[in-house]
Amino acid sequence: MTKILIFTDLDGSLLNHGDYSFEDARPSLARIRRHQIPLIMTTSKTRSEIEALQVEMGLREPFIVENGGGVFFQEGYRDFTIAESRHESGYTLVQLGIPYDRIRHCLEQIRARLQIGIKGFGDMSAEDIAAATGLSPDRVAMARVREFTEPFLLTSGADLVAVKEMAAKLGLKVTSGGRFHHLIGDRQDKGAAVRLVRDIFHRNTGSDWLTVGVGDSENDLSLLTQVDIPVLIPNPAQGALHIQRPGLLRAGEPGCRGWNSVIEYVLNEYLPGNARSSI
Numbered sequence: 664m665t666k667i668l669i670f671t672d673l674d675g676s677l678l679n680h681g682d683y684s685f686e687d688a689r690p691s692l693a694r695i696r697r698h699q700i701p702l703i704m705t706t707s708k709t710r711s712e713i714e715a716l717q718v719e720m721g722l723r724e725p726f727i728v729e730n731g732g733g734v735f736f737q738e739g740y741r742d743f744t745i746a747e748s749r750h751e752s753g754y755t756l757v758q759l760g761i762p763y764d765r766i767r768h769c770l771e772q773i774r775a776r777l778q779i780g781i782k783g784f785g786d787m788s789a790e791d792i793a794a795a796t797g798l799s800p801d802r803v804a805m806a807r808v809r810e811f812t813e814p815f816l817l818t819s820g821a822d823l824v825a826v827k828e829m830a831a832k833l834g835l836k837v838t839s840g841g842r843f844h845h846l847i848g849d850r851q852d853k854g855a856a857v858r859l860v861r862d863i864f865h866r867n868t869g870s871d872w873l874t875v876g877v878g879d880s881e882n883d884l885s886l887l888t889q890v891d892i893p894v895l896i897p898n899p900a901q902g903a904l905h906i907q908r909p910g911l912l913r914a915g916e917p918g919c920r921g922w923n924s925v926i927e928y929v930l931n932e933y934l935p936g937n938a939r940s941s942i
């Protein structure tokens with residue numbers, strides 16, 4: 664029997680870009696829960712933000728935070744054995760990123776050496792972040808509890824290429840999501856974390872898992888290349904993402920509406936006992 668493992672980006676994919684709603688994804692989320700399909704949130708968001716969303720969605724599954732900086736399994740999850748991990752307040756954590764303090768130190772070095780306007784979350788007030796993201800005050804507080812990465816904005820005229828070059832010299836790299844660029848460790852990305860989670864499921868269950876990956880932005884490219892069924896959600900603000908992958912599915916609408924219809928299609932196609940349908 665085919666087992667399905669879904670990795671999904673949040674902002675602009677399962678959550679609408681503008682209002683962060685997942686209302687229109689409720690039908691397929693209900694099917695996912697009913698069939699106990701692991702839905703692995705794979706996001707630039709923080710652990711606190713994901714915990715709140717999992718409660719809202721009625722999910723309790725492993726998740727990937729801060730662009731692959733950390734992979735969290737609930738302690739005892741499916742009795743899995745997880746190598747190279749550590750216990751961290753109720754979780755088994757595999758850390759792929761580097762500590763936030765070091766990332767902040769590097770951002771300050773980049774600002775000083777390049778003499779550019781670069782503003783990270785750590786430089787912004789709660790009000791600044793709320794204005795840039797549209798998040799509610801409680802969600803802003805959760806977004807500020809960072810462990811591995813720093814979202815940042817550049818003032819106009821500042822050169823992203825120069826930032827990338829400087830980051831590389833410091834052992835870091837830059838990836839870009841729907842609103843922010845992110846300064847992250849050079850050994851992490853969503854794709855590396857997806858590979859790790861997939862391998863943990865394979866090794867611990869002895870089963871084959873059909874992997875589905877959903878994303879909308881540049882920082883999802885590595886995720887989309889690691890899965891059997893890549894799904895692209897359109898991102899009207901950024902234009903079409905350049906990606907060529909055999910079998911790529913393209914959702915017809917942005918945000919949670921597109922997410923719902925494309926996941927319904929995948930479940931109809933690949934859940935045992937389902938009739939085939941058209942997207």
Ligand SMILES: [Mg+2]
Pocket residue numbers: 672673674675676840841878879880
């Ligand atoms: Mg996104």
